[in-house]
Amino acid sequence: MKVFEALRKTEEMFKNNGVVDYKSDARFLMQYFLGCNSTEYILRQKDEVSESFFELVQKRISGIPVQYITESAEFMGLEFYVNENVLIPRQDTEILVERALDFLKDKKNPVVYDICTGSGCIAVSVSKMAKVKVAAVDISEKALSIAKINAERNMADVAFVADDILNTKIDFSGADLILSNPPYIRTKEIEKLDVTVKCAEPFIALDGGEDGLVFYRKISKIAFDSLNNGGAVMFETGFDQGADLTEILEAQGFKDVEIIKDYSGNDRVAVGIK
Numbered sequence: 001m002k003v004f005e006a007l008r009k010t011e012e013m014f015k016n017n018g019v020v021d022y023k024s025d026a027r028f029l030m031q032y033f034l035g036c037n038s039t040e041y042i043l044r045q046k047d048e049v050s051e052s053f054f055e056l057v058q059k060r061i062s063g064i065p066v067q068y069i070t071e072s073a074e075f076m077g078l079e080f081y082v083n084e085n086v087l088i089p090r091q092d093t094e095i096l097v098e099r100a101l102d103f104l105k106d107k108k109n110p111v112v113y114d115i116c117t118g119s120g121c122i123a124v125s126v127s128k129m130a131k132v133k134v135a136a137v138d139i140s141e142k143a144l145s146i147a148k149i150n151a152e153r154n155m156a157d158v159a160f161v162a163d164d165i166l167n168t169k170i171d172f173s174g175a176d177l178i179l180s181n182p183p184y185i186r187t188k189e190i191e192k193l194d195v196t197v198k199c200a201e202p203f204i205a206l207d208g209g210e211d212g213l214v215f216y217r218k219i220s221k222i223a224f225d226s227l228n229n230g231g232a233v234m235f236e237t238g239f240d241q242g243a244d245l246t247e248i249l250e251a252q253g254f255k256d257v258e259i260i261k262d263y264s265g266n267d268r269v270a271v272g273i274k
């Protein structure tokens with residue numbers, strides 16, 4: 001079968017099996033299988049594809065996200081290595097990185113942390129794009145080893161620390177910016193998530209406790225106790241958590257609390273200034 005025929009067949013199979021991004025997933029898988037970029041791909045439409053391509057297609061249909069199959073995800077225009085030990089970087093998280101870059105614009109040698117770093121997508125992008133050193137924290141050694149690979153591949157200046165932020169042993173004092181995309185899904189809601197998130201992505205990356213806010217409360221306190229005056233804490237939030245975050249940050253003493261919406265009009269980033 002030729003590439004263009006296999007692609008059409010794959011799109012059809014994905015569509016019939018409820019794969020939402022069936023066109024882009026089919027294309028990513030094919031490019032991965034052929035080992036080519038999008039430009040080379042166009043020139044290879046009439047190449048023959050072996051049947052083993054359809055083993056990858058079946059994996060996707062079984063619920064494994066395409067990024068785990070290809071072990072690759074794009075974030076802020078950079079490439080990240082991913083596997084099932086880390087959350088796949090989301091486009092929504094780029095809003096947090098953009099806000100952090102704006103904050104860092106005129107800062108000299110700022111002290112920056114990324115708590116709950118996972119694949120390192122936030123720490124690596126901020127370090128590379130703002131040309132600053134970032135310290136990145138996660139409880140998972142497996143996630144940290146992936147984040148290290150990503151810092152090396154992208155030549156970013158990131159130091160990694162293993163720590164349970166809910167019982168932290170780190171002294172964050174003197175920080176200028178604390179970033180975090182922590183687990184924020186309410187425990188009971190994890191069951192209701194799409195199968196590709198619920199079954200494939202690490203539970204520890206999702207579970208934000210009974211009300212989804214456990215990490216926000218803890219990190220807000222750490223941030224207020226540690227940030228320099230004028231420093232900022234910035235979180236990614238769930239689509240309906242803006243009001244809760246405003247309350248948590250204001251109760252903690254932060255001023256100029258800001259909730260930034262994503263492109264779908266949902267709450268996405270919360271900012272507090274000390």
Ligand SMILES: C[S@@+](CC[C@H](N)C(=O)[O-])C[C@H]1O[C@@H](n2cnc3c(N)ncnc32)[C@H](O)[C@@H]1O
Pocket residue numbers: 086087088089090093115116117118119120121122137138139140143163164165166180181182183184204205206
């Ligand atoms: C939602 S993921 C975010 C990953 C990454 N920052 C991103 O934006 O794609 C949350 C991360 O928090 C980490 N985590 C969970 N519990 C933690 C804890 N108690 N202390 C530190 N990190 C924790 C998980 O291992 C996971 O990598």
